[in-house]
Amino acid sequence: MTLPGADENVLLKVEAIKKYFPVRGGFFQRVRGRIKAVDGVDLEIQKGKTLGLVGESGCGKSTVARLILKLLEPDSGRILYNQKEITRLTERQMRPIRREMQIIFQDPMGALNPRMTVGSVLQEGLMVLGLENKKRRERVAQLLYLVGLPDEAARMYPHEFSGGQRQRIGIARALSVEPSLLVCDEPISALDVSIQAQIINLLKELQERLSLSYLFISHDLNVVGYLCDWCAVMYLGQVMEYGSTDMIFERHMHPYTKALLASVPAREPGKGLPIPLEGDVPSPLNPPPGCRFQGRCPMVEERCRKHEIDLHEAGECHLVRCWKV
Amino acid sequence: MGDSNTLLNVAGLTVWFQADGERSWAVNGASFSVGRGETVCIVGESGCGKTVSALSIMGLVKTPPGRIAAGKIMFEGKNLLSLNDAEMQQIRGRRIAMVFQEPLASLNPVFTIGDQISEAITVHEKLAPEALRARVLELLRAVGIPSPDERLGSYPHQLSGGQRQRVMIAMALACEPDLIIADEPTTALDVTIQAQILNLLKSIKEDRGLSLLYITHDLGVVASIADRVYVMYAGCVVEQGEVGDVFLEPRHPYTKGLLASLPDRARRGMPLTGIPGYVPGRFGRPVGCPFEPRCSEAEKECHIEFPQFLDWGKGHMARCPVLYSREKRR
Numbered sequence: 001m002t003l004p005g006a007d008e009n010v011l012l013k014v015e016a017i018k019k020y021f022p023v024r025g026g027f028f029q030r031v032r033g034r035i036k037a038v039d040g041v042d043l044e045i046q047k048g049k050t051l052g053l054v055g056e057s058g059c060g061k062s063t064v065a066r067l068i069l070k071l072l073e074p075d076s077g078r079i080l081y082n083q084k085e086i087t088r089l090t091e092r093q094m095r096p097i098r099r100e101m102q103i104i105f106q107d108p109m110g111a112l113n114p115r116m117t118v119g120s121v122l123q124e125g126l127m128v129l130g131l132e133n134k135k136r137r138e139r140v141a142q143l144l145y146l147v148g149l150p151d152e153a154a155r156m157y158p159h160e161f162s163g164g165q166r167q168r169i170g171i172a173r174a175l176s177v178e179p180s181l182l183v184c185d186e187p188i189s190a191l192d193v194s195i196q197a198q199i200i201n202l203l204k205e206l207q208e209r210l211s212l213s214y215l216f217i218s219h220d221l222n223v224v225g226y227l228c229d230w231c232a233v234m235y236l237g238q239v240m241e242y243g244s245t246d247m248i249f250e251r252h253m254h255p256y257t258k259a260l261l262a263s264v265p266a267r268e269p270g271k272g273l274p275i276p277l278e279g280d281v282p283s284p285l286n287p288p289p290g291c292r293f294q295g296r297c298p299m300v301e302e303r304c305r306k307h308e309i310d311l312h313e314a315g316e317c318h319l320v321r322c323w324k325v
Numbered sequence: 326m327g328d329s330n331t332l333l334n335v336a337g338l339t340v341w342f343q344a345d346g347e348r349s350w351a352v353n354g355a356s357f358s359v360g361r362g363e364t365v366c367i368v369g370e371s372g373c374g375k376t377v378s379a380l381s382i383m384g385l386v387k388t389p390p391g392r393i394a395a396g397k398i399m400f401e402g403k404n405l406l407s408l409n410d411a412e413m414q415q416i417r418g419r420r421i422a423m424v425f426q427e428p429l430a431s432l433n434p435v436f437t438i439g440d441q442i443s444e445a446i447t448v449h450e451k452l453a454p455e456a457l458r459a460r461v462l463e464l465l466r467a468v469g470i471p472s473p474d475e476r477l478g479s480y481p482h483q484l485s486g487g488q489r490q491r492v493m494i495a496m497a498l499a500c501e502p503d504l505i506i507a508d509e510p511t512t513a514l515d516v517t518i519q520a521q522i523l524n525l526l527k528s529i530k531e532d533r534g535l536s537l538l539y540i541t542h543d544l545g546v547v548a549s550i551a552d553r554v555y556v557m558y559a560g561c562v563v564e565q566g567e568v569g570d571v572f573l574e575p576r577h578p579y580t581k582g583l584l585a586s587l588p589d590r591a592r593r594g595m596p597l598t599g600i601p602g603y604v605p606g607r608f609g610r611p612v613g614c615p616f617e618p619r620c621s622e623a624e625k626e627c628h629i630e631f632p633q634f635l636d637w638g639k640g641h642m643a644r645c646p647v648l649y650s651r652e653k654r655r
Contacts, residue, residue, distance in 0.1 A: 192370035197586035197599030225590035263520035265545035276520035
């Protein structure tokens with residue numbers, strides 16, 4: 001796949017990655033089917049940039065994140081980090097690279113140990129790095145300052161904080177080991193609007209200061225439009241359209257991208273209701289033949305029902321998976 | 326709005342909850358109204374009292390720990406707060422129905438959706454089995470459930486999230502209410518499904534001449550569905566008016582801050598103004614403006630007094646000490 005920029009600018013590259021989850025059932029727990037969670041996804045994350053991954057629930061965006069972090073083993077395909085293949089590395093070989101890639105989650109309360117003080121949460125990663133006690137405490141103070149929390153926070157427990165503050169702790173923990181890539185899996189979805197803005201501002205500020213690269217997973221297209229440089233639209237385990245954020249928002253070609261954008265309510269009053277996309281997302285256990293989107297596509301044709309189609313170039317730095325294009 | 330066109334008028338509603346020996350004022354003198362055929366939104370962040378206000382109307386605030394300490398809820402000339410349980414039963418579900426955020430939590434997992442919609446009808450009306458079935462099918466058709474005959478025997482877990490919410494709406498419509506209160510009905514749904522439900526609610530409202538009180542935190546939803554909007558913060562209404570006026574010319578610093586917090590493509594490269602500080606969780610009863618601790622425009626007087634609403638015409642009002650004293654000086 002050829003997408004933007006020269007290879008040395010690419011921090012992480014994913015090629016034709018697949019992950020099927022077996023579904024077992026019956027008396028002998030035989031495999032009854034496979035959920036095609038991720039079915040041939042290609043992505044690139046450039047150094048210091050943000051790639052947005054959007055799609056509805058169940059489209060496989062979180063599975064992609066877990067594959068990239070090697071929290072799940074892909075069935076096939078390749079993952080390259082800094083042009084080095086990491087797909088088949090052992091746990092031990094993976095360890096130095098794990099430090100480079102960190103994740104923040106949607107629900108920071110679920111991701112923080114309620115019995116550990118914030119200070120010890122932040123020190124854990126530093127202990128793995130082999131930092132001595134005094135250095136660790138200095139670093140914790142630095143991290144808290146970096147994410148805008150007071151020094152006293154180190155002695156407090158996660159339940160003593162509000163949702164937005166907890167997400168700051170999650171970010172501080174991810175940053176403690178000085179990663180280059182931060183995977184953000186719906187980091188603001190559980191937060192109130194005024195707090196969302198604070199976290200978005202913080203993420204932007206940290207990106208500039210620490211030249212981080214982000215994989216930003218979200219179902220909120222407004223946030224993605226604001227924050228991301230590149231954007232991939234996923235549907236049922238496949239990337240449907242891929243390009244710069246401007247391209248995706250203004251010159252999109254895939255009917256799904258169009259429908260997704262049209263279903264976001266406009267913030268200006270008087271624009272009327274969002275345009276609905278009919279039907280529900282089909283089960284990934286039994287995706288429709290041909291194009292994955294054919295069952296809900298308003299422009300469906302005979303060939304869409306019969307033949308699968310690959311992502312192909314529709315313009316400079318713009319990939320689309322649609323027969324019409 | 327005290328005219329005959331008003332269906333629901335809530336005045337000075339005050340609700341507190343007692344927990345760990347402390348009183349938390351969930352709703353603090355909130356007033357709002359819904360006219361016939363109108364769609365009114367209450368918007369605010371978590372803990373602002375929007376859900377408790379809705380539950381108070383339905384008579385569903387659990388006492389104790391909660392208590393409706395003051396206020397009136399006038400529905401067609403009757404104060405719902407003075408009704409006894411039996412009288413309230415006649416209103417709840419029949420005249421005012423509610424749709425909740427999480428349909429899976431509101432539906433009973435061991436009964437089919439046909440049974441559950443039938444129950445919603447038979448609580449208020451005696452119908453022969455055939456007539457009942459026909460009515461349920463008609464309701465399922467009205468909310469756009471495909472092949473309702475087959476779906477009648479489905480259990481909630483067999484439906485998608487969007488279909489479950491449609492079933493909830495069908496149950497709300499069962500006794501042809503005058504007012505539907507929808508509490509974050511699309512928050513748990515994907516955007517494409519949210520768009521379906523919003524369109525469904527609007528068409529149902531128009532076809533049946535209902536009024537809709539829609540509670541949400543999503544300003545985009547408010548902009549697209551509301552006629553009028555009430556902005557709540559920490560149990561108080563801080564701004565109200567027609568949706569166009571409130572969104573295009575927000576007056577209260579909280580409303581301004583909320584609108585400035587929204588990220589979108591047009592604001593790329595610019596930091597979001599946002600609102601500093603944190604959304605209050607549990608709170609006492611503030612003397613001054615509840616937003617004062619987070620307000621960038623706050624002055625000394627904000628701590629001491631929380632004045633009446635200032636009116637900019639067409640019912641566009643905001644309650645802000647700074648604006649009030651500026652107006653008085655003029």
